Amino acid sequence: MDIVNYMQFITALLFVIALIALVSVIVRKTGITLPGMINTTPHGSKRDVQVVESSALDSKRRLSVIRWRGEDHLILTGGMQDLHLSTRPAEPEKQTGTSQKVQKTSLPEELLRRTGLKQKDAKRDNG
Numbered sequence: 001m002d003i004v005n006y007m008q009f010i011t012a013l014l015f016v017i018a019l020i021a022l023v024s025v026i027v028r029k030t031g032i033t034l035p036g037m038i039n040t041t042p043h044g045s046k047r048d049v050q051v052v053e054s055s056a057l058d059s060k061r062r063l064s065v066i067r068w069r070g071e072d073h074l075i076l077t078g079g080m081q082d083l084h085l086s087t088r089p090a091e092p093e094k095q096t097g098t099s100q101k102v103q104k105t106s107l108p109e110e111l112l113r114r115t116g117l118k119q120k121d122a123k124r125d126n127g
Contacts, residue, residue: 051065
């Protein structure tokens with residue numbers, strides 16, 4: 001093989017990569033849903049499921065607040081099984097400019113009892 005064949009190969013490879021990138025940009029901009037794509041909504045539209053807040057309790061477990069259909073669900077994931085700990089009506093969203101401030105709060109005693117964590121473990125993970 002000579003240098004011309006190598007140049008043809010490299011040119012064809014770059015052309016295919018450019019086509020893949022172009023199709024990817026078009027799909028993202030137009031919001032087209034292709035098979036295998038999950039949770040693809042155009043920018044600016046409201047999603048049905050949102051992760052409001054998430055905090056790592058330890059190396060395996062994570063505590064998350066998920067907003068779904070006007071309710072906040074407290075979910076503990078990781079470990080042997082996932083747990084749905086509580087549900088409450090979602091608070092109305094506050095417009096605080098361009099960024100929302102997240103406040104760190106201590107975990108309530110009942111939650112610590114349910115998850116099996118000790119108070120010192122929660123303080124270490126939060127602070």
